[in-house]
Amino acid sequence: MRYKFCPECGNKLTEIEAGDDGMVPYCAACDKRWFDSFQSCVIVLTYNEYDEIVLSNQWYLSNNYTSFTSGFMKPGETAEECAVREVKEELGLDLESIEYAGTYWLEGPEQLMHGFIGFAKKKELVLSKEIDAARWVPVYEAAETMFPDKPGGPLYEVYHKFLKMLAGDRHMGKEESAPPRIYRMEAILQKATQTLNTLDANILELQQVQGDIQELADYYDSPEWRKDFEADEKGLFSSDLRRGVLSEDGIYNLLERNKETMEMLKPFFDEE
Numbered sequence: 001m002r003y004k005f006c007p008e009c010g011n012k013l014t015e016i017e018a019g020d021d022g023m024v025p026y027c028a029a030c031d032k033r034w035f036d037s038f039q040s041c042v043i044v045l046t047y048n049e050y051d052e053i054v055l056s057n058q059w060y061l062s063n064n065y066t067s068f069t070s071g072f073m074k075p076g077e078t079a080e081e082c083a084v085r086e087v088k089e090e091l092g093l094d095l096e097s098i099e100y101a102g103t104y105w106l107e108g109p110e111q112l113m114h115g116f117i118g119f120a121k122k123k124e125l126v127l128s129k130e131i132d133a134a135r136w137v138p139v140y141e142a143a144e145t146m147f148p149d150k151p152g153g154p155l156y157e158v159y160h161k162f163l164k165m166l167a168g169d170r171h172m173g174k175e176e177s178a179p180p181r182i183y184r185m186e187a188i189l190q191k192a193t194q195t196l197n198t199l200d201a202n203i204l205e206l207q208q209v210q211g212d213i214q215e216l217a218d219y220y221d222s223p224e225w226r227k228d229f230e231a232d233e234k235g236l237f238s239s240d241l242r243r244g245v246l247s248e249d250g251i252y253n254l255l256e257r258n259k260e261t262m263e264m265l266k267p268f269f270d271e272e
């Protein structure tokens, strides 16, 4: 913002030479120079110990897209203090550490935005009224809903700085120029590997539990089950008994589902 009138006395400003800055608006009555000014704000990416970050929805920004925590700086506070305050206010989280990510000039509103990456231990978010929704999201899924942004934009830059941090590249050296897609692809590789590992482990477990499932099937076929079922119908058992096995289709559904799944996995077992 370029001043035309003195914010203190209201006089029309003239100009005065101010060294390297050239001509600067000036109030002769107050003897004050009024340099062009702009608002300062912060944007904070908050992450936790599980590589999740907070994405927020604010209806006045967008119904569809999510963003990080942001807000305006108050006179007297540092950008760091503002970042901590905004995260506390909007999400109810206490940042344990923050790292400066950089500054970004917002052309439209003429604001200087300070980017931060903050760490908070995972806990349930307590949202302010300003926030319509917010949640912890695995970092590699975040880009799917984030505001579209491009290199140089605060969201893009802070997010990619964090991806670099995650990739263990904390040195601002020659590796700096690695294209963002590498981090994205690395994240997919990690996620897919993890998912397949979990699947392998679960298939193995399902195989091992077949004996137990057979025991359940035998019980379901036995006179004991009929006896237990009828006793329960008569209300002989306590009301807080877990009785999935005595429900009409409880065991039947499980056995069917197990059969279908084992059939589907047959090629997998044959291969072993």
Ligand SMILES: [Zn+2]
Residues within 6 Å of the ligand: 006, 007, 008, 009, 010, 011, 027, 028, 029, 030, 031
């Ligand atoms: Zn004045």
